[in-house]
Amino acid sequence: MPDPHLLESVFLIFAGAALLATLALFGRQPLLVAYIAIGCLLGPHGLALVTDAVHLSEIAEIGIIFLLFLVGLDLQPSKLHNMVMKSLLTALLSSIAFFAVGFSVMLAFGFEFREAVVTGVAVTFSSTILGIKLLPTTVLHHRHVGEIVVSLLLIQDFIAIVALLFASGYGTSLDSLVSNLGTIAIALPLLSAGAWLAVRFLILPLLKRFDVFHEFTFLLAIGWCLGFASLAEAAGLSLAIGAFIAGVALATSPIALYIAESLRPLRDFFLVLFFFTVGAALDVRLLIEVALPTGLLAALLMLIKPGVFSALLRWQGESPATGWEVGYRLGQASEFSLLVSYVAITAGLLGKEAAHVVQGATVLTLVVSSYLVIFRYPSPIAVRAELRRD
Numbered sequence: 001m002p003d004p005h006l007l008e009s010v011f012l013i014f015a016g017a018a019l020l021a022t023l024a025l026f027g028r029q030p031l032l033v034a035y036i037a038i039g040c041l042l043g044p045h046g047l048a049l050v051t052d053a054v055h056l057s058e059i060a061e062i063g064i065i066f067l068l069f070l071v072g073l074d075l076q077p078s079k080l081h082n083m084v085m086k087s088l089l090t091a092l093l094s095s096i097a098f099f100a101v102g103f104s105v106m107l108a109f110g111f112e113f114r115e116a117v118v119t120g121v122a123v124t125f126s127s128t129i130l131g132i133k134l135l136p137t138t139v140l141h142h143r144h145v146g147e148i149v150v151s152l153l154l155i156q157d158f159i160a161i162v163a164l165l166f167a168s169g170y171g172t173s174l175d176s177l178v179s180n181l182g183t184i185a186i187a188l189p190l191l192s193a194g195a196w197l198a199v200r201f202l203i204l205p206l207l208k209r210f211d212v213f214h215e216f217t218f219l220l221a222i223g224w225c226l227g228f229a230s231l232a233e234a235a236g237l238s239l240a241i242g243a244f245i246a247g248v249a250l251a252t253s254p255i256a257l258y259i260a261e262s263l264r265p266l267r268d269f270f271l272v273l274f275f276f277t278v279g280a281a282l283d284v285r286l287l288i289e290v291a292l293p294t295g296l297l298a299a300l301l302m303l304i305k306p307g308v309f310s311a312l313l314r315w316q317g318e319s320p321a322t323g324w325e326v327g328y329r330l331g332q333a334s335e336f337s338l339l340v341s342y343v344a345i346t347a348g349l350l351g352k353e354a355a356h357v358v359q360g361a362t363v364l365t366l367v368v369s370s371y372l373v374i375f376r377y378p379s380p381i382a383v384r385a386e387l388r389r390d
Contacts, residue, residue, distance in 0.1 A: 009050045012042055012049055012050055013038065013042065013050060013272065013273065013276050014272065016038040016041065016042055017034060017035055017038045017272055017276070020034035020035075020037055020038050021034040021035075028370060028371065028374050029367060029370055032129060032271075032275050032335060032366070033363060033366055033367055035271075035272050035275035035276055035279065036275050036276075036278055036279035036282070036363055037279060038276060038279060039275065039276040039277060039278060039279020039280040039281075039282070040279040040280070040282050040284065041279075042276075042280070043276075043279060043280025043281070043282075044280060045280070045282065045283045045284060045285075046280075046284075050276075050280065061239065061240075061274075062270045063267060063269070063270025063271040063272075063273060063274040064239075064240050064270075064271075064274060064339060064342075065225065065226065065229050065239050065240055065243040066225065066243070066263060066266060066267035066270060066271075067267055067271060067339075068161070068240045068241070068243045068244040068247065069225045069229075069243040069244065069246060069247040069263070069267075070247060070260050070263060070264065070267060071128075071157055071161075071244060071247065072243070072244045072245065072246065072247020072248040072249075072250070072251060073247040073248075073250055073251050073256045073257075073259060073260045074154075074247075074251070074260065086148075086151060087148060087151040087152050087155060088155060089312075089316070090152065090309070090312040090313060090316060091151075091152050091155035091156060091159075092155075093308075093312055094124075094152075094305075094308050094309055094312055095124040095156070095159060097304065097308045098120075098123055098124040098301070098304070098305065098308070099120035099121060099123075099124050100120065101120070101123065101297070101300050101301060101304055102116070102119040102120035102121075102122065102123035102124070102297065102301075103116045103117060103119065103120035104116075105119070105293060105296055105297045105300065106119045106120070106293070106297075106354065106357070108293075109292070109293040111293075111351075111353070111354050111357075112351075112354075114349055115349070115350055115351060115354040118167070118340065118341070118344045118349050118350055118354070118358075119297075119350075119354060119357065119358050121163050121340060122163075122333070122336075122337040122340040122341055122344075122358050122362075123297070123301055123333050123337060123358070123361070123362075124156070124159065125156045125157075125159070125160050125333065125334035125336040125337055125340075126152070126153065126156060126305070126330035126331070126332060126333070126334055127332050127333070127334040127335055127366060127369075128153050128156075128157060128334065128335065128336070129335055130332060130366060130369065130370060131149055131153055131329055131330055132149075132150075132153070134329065134370065134373050134374065134377075134379040135149060135329070135379070136378050136379060144322065145322055145325050145326060145329075148313070148318070148322070148326050149326055149329055149330065152309075152326070152330060153330070156334070156336075157336070160334075160336040160339070160340065161241070161244055163340055164238070164240060164241065164339065164340060164343055167340065167343045167344050167347050167349060187232075187235040187236050187237055188237065188241075188245075190235075191228075191231070191232055191235060191237070191242070191245055192245055192248075192249075195228060195245050195246055195248075195249035196249050198228075198249070199249040199250055199253070203220065203224055203250065204253055206220060207220065207253070207255055211255065214262075217255065217258070217259065217262070218259075218262050218263075221250075221259045221262065221263060222263070222266075224246055224250070225243050225246050225247070225263075226243075228242050228243070228245065228246035229242035229243040229246065230242070232245065238343075240343075274342075275335075275338070278338050278342065278359060281355075281359075282356065282359060282360070283352075283356070286352060286353065286356050287356050287360050289353070290353050290356050290357050290360070291360075293357050294356070294357045294360040294361050294364070295361075295364070297357060297361040298333075298360070298361040298364035298365050298368075301331075301332070301333060301361065301365050302331055302332070302365055302368055302369060302372075305327060305330060305331040305332070306324060306327030306328045306330075306331040307327065308327070309323065309326050309327035309330055309331075310323035310324045310326070310327040311323070313326060313327075325377055328369075328372055328373055328376060328377065329373055329377065331365075331369050331372065332362075332365035332366050332368075332369035332370075333361060333362035333365045333366065334362070337358060337359075337362045338358075338359060338362055340358075341355050341358040341359055341362075
């Protein structure tokens with residue numbers, strides 16, 4: 001029989017999330033802020049109506065798996081080569097600048113070296129969800145700004161995957177770290193090759209033969225994602241990295257787009273739980289204690305990111321208007337920042353105070369950045385009618 005407490009928790013989470021999501025849309029806010037807020041409200045540091053953190057955290061990890069599977073599905077080699085090469089230098093140089101900001105702030109406030117490193121890595125990313133959601137369809141598909149935004153986000157997503165790979169392989173001792181890195185160096189190429197072979201000689205023939213049965217395509221995609229994720233974990237990698245490899249292996253298939261669209265609602269269901277657990281882990285009293293580094297980090301990111309992107313893009317020949325628009329659209333921290341902090345906490349790389357700085361600064365930048373974009377540039381949820389583009 002299902003656990004009544006778990007069912008009650010799921011009901012409270014989604015009912016509350018629906019309510020706050022409605023308010024967030026009226027306030028022109030990204031929905032993930034609503035999911036984090038309901039976690040703060042209902043979690044153990046709020047009203048304590050949902051306290052079964054262990055079960056919810058395990059369920060939420062499925063959302064991370066599907067998120068990285070879908071990221072992999074979008075990373076087609078030809079698409080990467082054409083778009084990424086144009087923006088590679090900008091992405092790498094900007095990442096170094098943003099890393100320096102996060103690293104310096106954490107060291108200045110007395111946090112440990114490894115916490116400063118993790119924070120620096122976490123804040124290099126911009127929000128894929130927010131960046132894409134605030135791009136009108138016409139901008140995304142027909143305008144140069146959309147191409148630059150998407151290519152920069154793709155490179156950042158790849159850097160995030162590498163960061164997650166190293167964080168999940170982190171050990172408490174040097175011997176353990178070397179052993180884990182050795183396992184990764186061996187297992188990663190072998191699993192990648194195995195995934196490519198399995199897709200070519202098993203998955204694609206099955207999809208081609210039974211593609212008229214949409215429920216079979218849906219089921220096979222889920223089975224492939226979760227099955228290969230489990231195989232990767234058994235080989236010494238993480239579930240999330242296995243899901244990413246499974247997605248990349250399928251990315252060249254003509255059916256990849258259909259699979260991605262089919263799985264998005266399922267991913268979103270579990271991601272609500274993931275962002276809820278992030279909010280539930282936030283202790284408001286602890287956030288107040290680290291308010292100064294949190295606020296300073298968020299402010300510096302929102303001031304520096306647009307300027308750095310603008311300067312680098314103008315150096316590469318883009319117009320000032322294009323540079324500033326891209327900069328403001330990517331001028332926040334990312335859901336990957338939350339994911340990196342989540343994995344780093346599990347691996348013992350971040351303490352509670354440092355994690356709250358990263359998570360608090362991320363939420364602040366997501367909120368403020370969304371307002372900066374919708375008041376200045378075309379978007380589906382722009383405040384002014386002349387800027388509203390679907």
